[in-house]
Amino acid sequence: MRDFVQNFPLFSIVGCLLSSSTSSLLKGRAAKWVNTILIMCVGAMSLCVMIYCLKNGPFVYIMGHVPAPWGNEVRGGVLEGGMGLFFSSIMLLSMMGGRKKILEEIEDTKQNLYYILVNLMLCSLIALVYTNDLFTAYVFVEINTISACGLIAIRQIGRTIEAAVRYMIMSLLGSGLFLVGVCMLYDLTGHLLMSNIKESVALLSASGEFREPLLITIAFITMGLAIKSALFPFHAWLPDAYGYSTISSAAILSSLVSKGYIFLLIKIIYRVIGFDIVHDSLLLNVVFGFSALGIIFGSVSAMKEDDIRRMVSYSSVAQIGYIYLGISLGTKEGMVAAVFQILAHAATKSMLFISAIGLTDASNTSRKFTDLTGSAYRNKIAGMGFAAGALSMVGIPLFSGFISKLLFMRAAVNNYGKMMPTMIVLAISTILNAIYFMKTVVRIYSPERNLYEGREGFVKIHTKDQVFYTITVIIFIALNVALGLCSDPILDLISKGLDMFA
Numbered sequence: 001m002r003d004f005v006q007n008f009p010l011f012s013i014v015g016c017l018l019s020s021s022t023s024s025l026l027k028g029r030a031a032k033w034v035n036t037i038l039i040m041c042v043g044a045m046s047l048c049v050m051i052y053c054l055k056n057g058p059f060v061y062i063m064g065h066v067p068a069p070w071g072n073e074v075r076g077g078v079l080e081g082g083m084g085l086f087f088s089s090i091m092l093l094s095m096m097g098g099r100k101k102i103l104e105e106i107e108d109t110k111q112n113l114y115y116i117l118v119n120l121m122l123c124s125l126i127a128l129v130y131t132n133d134l135f136t137a138y139v140f141v142e143i144n145t146i147s148a149c150g151l152i153a154i155r156q157i158g159r160t161i162e163a164a165v166r167y168m169i170m171s172l173l174g175s176g177l178f179l180v181g182v183c184m185l186y187d188l189t190g191h192l193l194m195s196n197i198k199e200s201v202a203l204l205s206a207s208g209e210f211r212e213p214l215l216i217t218i219a220f221i222t223m224g225l226a227i228k229s230a231l232f233p234f235h236a237w238l239p240d241a242y243g244y245s246t247i248s249s250a251a252i253l254s255s256l257v258s259k260g261y262i263f264l265l266i267k268i269i270y271r272v273i274g275f276d277i278v279h280d281s282l283l284l285n286v287v288f289g290f291s292a293l294g295i296i297f298g299s300v301s302a303m304k305e306d307d308i309r310r311m312v313s314y315s316s317v318a319q320i321g322y323i324y325l326g327i328s329l330g331t332k333e334g335m336v337a338a339v340f341q342i343l344a345h346a347a348t349k350s351m352l353f354i355s356a357i358g359l360t361d362a363s364n365t366s367r368k369f370t371d372l373t374g375s376a377y378r379n380k381i382a383g384m385g386f387a388a389g390a391l392s393m394v395g396i397p398l399f400s401g402f403i404s405k406l407l408f409m410r411a412a413v414n415n416y417g418k419m420m421p422t423m424i425v426l427a428i429s430t431i432l433n434a435i436y437f438m439k440t441v442v443r444i445y446s447p448e449r450n451l452y453e454g455r456e457g458f459v460k461i462h463t464k465d466q467v468f469y470t471i472t473v474i475i476f477i478a479l480n481v482a483l484g485l486c487s488d489p490i491l492d493l494i495s496k497g498l499d500m501f502a
Contacts, residue, residue, distance in 0.1 A: 005048050005049060005052040006052075006059050006061050006076065007061065008045035008046070008048055008049050008076075009045075009049060009061060009074045009075075009076050009080070009084075009126070009130040010061060010063065010074055011045060012041075012042045012045050012046065012084065012126045012130075013074075013123055013126055013127050013130070015038060015041065015042065016038060016042065016119050016120070016122050016123030016126065017120075017123055019034055019035070019038045019119045020116045020119040020120050020123065022034060023035070023112050023115050023116045023119060024112065024113075024116055026112055027111075027112060028108060028111030028112050028114075028115070030112075031111065031112040031115040031116070032099075032111075032115055034115065034119075035095065035115040035118055035119060036092070036095070038119060038122070039088050039091055039092045039095070039122060040088075040092065042084065042088045042122060042126060043084070043085050043088030043089055043092070045084075046081050046082075046083075046084030046085040046088060046126075047081065047085045048081075049076045049080065049081035049084065050078055050080075050081030050082045050084075050085060050493075051081075052076070052081075053076055053077050053078045053080075053081055053500070054078055054493075054496075057500070058075060058076060058077035058078075058500045059075070059076050059077075060073050060074075060075050060076075060132060060195075061073065061074045061075070061076070072132075072133050072136060073131075073132040073133060073193060074130040074131055074132055075130060075131075075132040075194075076130065077497055077500040077501070078493055078496050078497040078500055079339070079493075079494065079496075079497025079498065079500065079501065080129050080130055080497070082493055082494075082497065083129050083263060083342075084126055084129050084130070086343055086346065087122070087125050087126070087129070087256055087259075087260075087346075088122070089479075090251075090252075090255050090256060090346050090347065090350055091118070091121075091122055091252055091256060093251075093350065093354075093472050093475060093476060094248050094251035094252050094255070094350050094354070095118065095248050095252075096468050096469075096471070096472045097247070097248070097251065097350075097354035097468070097469055097472035097473065097476075098246060098247040098248030098249075098251060098354065098357070099248070099468055099469075100466070100468075100469065101246050101247045101248065101357060102114060102246060102248055105155050105246045106154060106155065106246060107156075110154060113150075113154065114151070114154055117147045117150040117151050117154070118147075118151070118248075118252070120143055120146075120147040121144065121147040121148065121151065121252065121256075121257070123140070123143065124140040124141070124143040124144035124147060124260070125144065125256060125257075125260045127140040127143075128140055128141070128144070128260045128261075128263060128264045129260070129263060132193055132194050132195065132271075133192050133193055133194065134182050134185065134186075134192050134193075134194060134197065134268075134272065135182060135186075135192045137264055138175070138178060138179055138182055141175060141178065141228070141261070141264070142175060144257065144260060144261075145167075145168070145171040145172075145175060145228070148167065148171075148253060148257050149164045149167055149168050149171075150164075151245060151246075151249040151252065151253065152164040152167060152241050152245045152249060152253070154245075154246070154249075155244070155245055155246050155249075157244065159240050159243075159244040160240075160241075160244050160245055162240065163237060163240035163241040163244060163245070164241070166236065166237035166240070166241070167237040167241050169237075170227060170228075170234060170236070170237050171227075171228055173224075173227055174223075174224045174225065174226075174227030174228035174234075175224065175228065176224070177220045177221075177223050177224030177227065178220070178221055178224030178225060178228075179224075180220050180224075181217050181218075181219075181220035181221035181224060182221070184213060184216070184217040184220065185197055185201075185217055185221075185272070188200070188201075188204065188210055188213060188214065189201060189204075194267070194268075194271040194272045195271065197272050198271060198272055198273070198274055201214065201272070201273055201274060201277065202274060202277075205274070205277050214277075215281050215283070218273055218277075218278060218281055218283055219283055221265075221268060222265065222283060222287065225261045225262070225264060225265045225268075226265075226287070226290070226324070228258070228261045229258035229259075229261040229262050229265075229320060230258055230316070230317065230320055231287075231290055231291065231294055231320055231321065231324055232290055232291075232293050232294030232297055232298065232317055232321060233290070233293070233294075233297075235294070235298075235317045235320075238313055238314075238316060238317060239301075239310050239313040239314055241253060241313075242254050242309065242310075242312070242313035242316065242353070243307065243309040243310040243313045244309075247353055247354060247357040250309070250313075250353045251349075251350040251353045251354055252350075254312075254313070254316050254349045254350065254353060255345065255346035255347075255349045255350040256346060258316075258320055259323075259342045259345075259346060262320075262323055262324075262327075262338075262342060263342065265327070266327065266335065266338070266339070266501075267501065269327070270498065270501035271501055278330075279330045284327070284328040284329075284330045285328070287324055287327065287328040288324075288325065288328035288329070288418060288421075290321075290324065291321040291322070291323075291324035291325040291327075291328055292321070292325065292421060292422075292425045293321075294317055294318065294320065294321030294324070295318045295321035295322060295325065295425050295429045296318075296425065296428060296429065296432075297317065297318075298314055298315060298316070298317030298318030298319070298320075298321060299314075299315070299318045299428075299429050299432035299433060299436070300432065301314040301317065302314035302315045302318070302432075302436050303432060303435060303436045305436075306368055306369055306370075307367045307368065308356050308359065308360065308367050308368075308369065308372060308440065309353070309356055309357075309360075309367055310367075311436060311440070312349070312352045312353060312356060315349075315393060315433070315436075315437075316345075316349060318429060318433075319341070319345045319349065319393075320345075322338075322341050322345075322404065322408065322429075323338045323341045323342060323345070324338075325338075325408065325422065325425070326338030326339075326341060326407075326408060326411060328418075329411050329412060329415050329418055329422070330415065331411055331414050331415055332495075332498065333407070333410060333411035333414055334408075334411040334412075334415070335498055336407065336411075336491060336494050336495055336498065337404065337407035337408045337410075337411045339494045339497075339498070340403065340404055340407055340483075340487070340490065340491060340494060341404045341407075341408075343400070343483060343490070344392070344400035344401055344403065344404045344480075344483055345404075347400060347476065347479045347480050347483060348389050348392045348393060348399075348400060348401060348480055349389075350476065351385050351386075351388065351389045351473065351476035351477070351480065352385075352386060352389040352390075352393075354385065354469075354472060354473060354476065355382045355383075355384075355385030355386035355389060355473060356382075356386060357382075358379045358381065358382025358385070358466075358469065358473075359372055359375040359376065359379060359382045359383065359386060359444055360372070360375075361379065361382075362375050362378035362379040362382070362460065363375045363378070369440065369443050372440075372443055372444050373443055373444070373446050374444070374445075374446055374447060375444045376444040376445045377445070377460075378460045379460075381466070381469070381470045381473050381474070382469075382473065383444055383445065384473065384477065385473035385476060385477060386440070386441065386444065387441050387444075387445075388476075388477045388480060388481075389476075389480070390437035390438065390440065390441050392480050392484070393433050393437050394430065394433045394434045394437055394438065395430055395433070397484070398481060398484050398485060399480055399481065399483075399484045400480050400481075400483035400484045400487075401484075402484055403483065403484055403487045405426060405430065407491075408422065408426060409422070409423065409426060412426075
């Protein structure tokens with residue numbers, strides 16, 4: 001039974017593909033239950049992989065028992081299993097919280113298509129987490145891109161179609177750069193499996209051969225994945241994509257899609273190129289500059305918005321900057337902070353989008369701040385969720401965002417050259433976050449003073465009328481607090497997972 005667990009990564013990927021095919025033959029309601037069961041099964045198998053690797057260490061599963069260079073491999077470890085579990089959990093909550101909006105905003109004939117796209121999205125994310133082959137990673141990067149475009153465009157209003165086209169153009173640019181990097185690595189090493197490439201790259205680095213081509217290769221791969229994950233200044237597609245797609249799509253896109261690409265980049269840094277080689281290339285200094293600018297620019301752009309969903313969308317630009325800031329510090333402490341920020345941002349940003357739609361539903365679907373006055377009283381659970389998410393984004397203790405910022409500051413202390421810029425950026429960002437998030441919280445909790453009395457659509461929504469929504473928001477709040485209060489064991493798992501990468 002112990003060795004049987006090693007099949008679970010492949011079972012998860014194949015199960016997602018089979019569920020996508022099956023859902024094409026089903027009606028929307030049946031496809032919804034297939035999707036729900038699939039996500040729960042993938043999460044359970046990922047949990048088993050994480051527990052197995054904690055006891056026995058990482059493993060490599062050779063598909064068909066055909067070794068390299070002809071065969072393909074998946075790899076299980078503590079970090080892979082934990083990330084698979086977390087991605088599945090966030091996706092399940094995002095689907096639960098936006099279930100009502102899926103019925104309202106997507107045509108009946110296309111609802112099964114929506115669940116097909118979600119299944120393919122989960123498939124690509126799990127494959128990026130577990131794959132040990134670079135070209136396989138590229139294939140699922142493209143599946144991820146196509147699924148994301150479909151999730152954006154399926155609502156079929158002008159803004160979503162435009163956003164999907166923008167996203168496709170930027171993603172194809174990123175995919176192209178990533179593919180060029182993979183091809184160059186294959187040309188330099190003759191391998192596609194990550195562990196084999198790392199051995200060859202180590203020999204090339206030690207001999208001093210092909211130093212410039214290797215540097216260009218690292219740059220192409222990093223730039224390609226940075227573009228796909230919306231690192232500043234490659235984020236132009238993001239506000240419309242998150243702001244106008246159906247709410248489950250926005251929650252999934254903001255919390256999971258970009259994180260899958262970033263997790264792949266972390267794997268490549270550790271398992272393909274080697275952390276020391278990437279550090280010595282000085283490429284991380286360039287990433288540091290873009291991440292710092294992204295943190296400031298994303299926060300400033302969010303301050304200027306008068307649309308609650310676009311404001312939350314722009315804040316994602318800043319939060320993605322945080323993740324790349326941790327990676328660019330070039331230390332293990334920085335990488336641990338980056339991985340924790342992936343978890344914290346996923347748990348918080350999904351909650352903010354889910355809560356925001358509850359506030360707008362109580363305000364005649366208006367997303368303007370002036371119309372959201374008192375909306376937290378009209379939809380109390382949505383107000384609680386948004387307030388908790390805002391406190392986390394600002395970095396108030398007890399919430400996950402506080403731990404993230406604390407980790408970044410601790411990591412910066414161990415990097416003398418980047419310590420002061422990091423501290424300055426974190427301080428400015430925290431102030432800006434407090435301005436636009438607390439302004440919104442004050443707005444939604446301000447007394448209405450009968451401004452909307454008698455106006456159509458400004459209604460009080462009771463908890464009993466939105467059971468699944470209420471459960472979702474409560475779980476999101478609990479998850480956020482759990483990440484804030486129980487961070488030590490989580491950080492220990494992250495540290496062990498990175499050690500297994502190396």
